[in-house]
Amino acid sequence: MSDRPDPATAASDRATLRADCASCFGLCCVVPAFAASADFAIDKPAGTPCVNLRTDFRCGIHERLRTDGFAGCTVYDCFGAGQKVSQVTFGGRDWRQDRATAAQMFAVFPVMRNLHELLRYLGEALDLEQARPIRADLERTYADVDALTHRPPEALLEIDVDAIRAGANTLLLRASELARAATGHRGPDRRGADLIGATLAGADLRGAVLRGAYLIGANLRGADLRGADLIGADLRGADLRGATLAGALFVTQAQLDAATGDASTGVPAHLTRPAHWASTTRR
Structure with a gap:
């Protein structure tokens, strides 16, 4: 059998x-393992419990991860x-x-x-x-x-x-x-592209291939990402305020959590708008 x-x-x-x-x-x-950085307040070797891990396997600062310097844990x-x-x-x-x-x-x-x-x-x-x-x-x-x-x-x-x-x-x-193909828009193929800090505000990225692209800190305000393939794309610090991701392909909750958005950001129906976006102000 x-x-x-x-x-x-x-x-x-x-x-x-x-x-x-x-x-x-x-x-x-x-x-x-993680190293002290903007994402983690301390160094921690692989296979070693974080100092914030309690005996009941819960995080002792779960509600304060971002403010206490552990933003990396939240994504x-x-x-x-x-x-x-x-x-x-x-x-x-x-x-x-x-x-x-x-x-x-x-x-x-x-x-x-x-x-x-x-x-x-x-x-x-x-x-x-x-x-x-x-x-x-x-x-x-x-x-x-x-x-x-x-x-x-x-x-x-x-x-x-x-x-x-x-x-x-x-x-x-x-x-x-x-x-x-069903969207009727064949966007650019930028798989694996280095788009760190790129200015893509208002860009028409419908049907684009952004698989594994580095979009760290990219300005995607108001960009249209409907039908775009975002599998493995690095969206840390990307500005998604006003962008449309509803209908984007293979977006994960972690990608949204790592980015910046607001109430006007279109989010895929199966994902949740990150709580920290509520404190984001538009400029």
């Missing part, structure tokens, strides 16, 4: 791709990998119980996060009406990747994540092409 989940079941289970911190052992506060998204590793892969055994569990759990977490991020994008592609011609392939790939996330720790560590990504990316690119 195949261990592949039924595609319909896998597709309906996408709510698990949202972080549930209450069911996680604070893995994002332990596994990654991190594990795509639900934290609770999957904590409660499913390791069956509720936390890393504080023994060193062997800790080492293995910390190694598994980034693998699971990569797989969950991929499921997040595949799930969005499945929701695209324009991608119907490749729906069967998307469902099959989603189910295959989902099956990988249920493997035991040892098997998860053997997964070639880059190879899995490469295979799925072919489908994601095709889904993007189909969706962008």
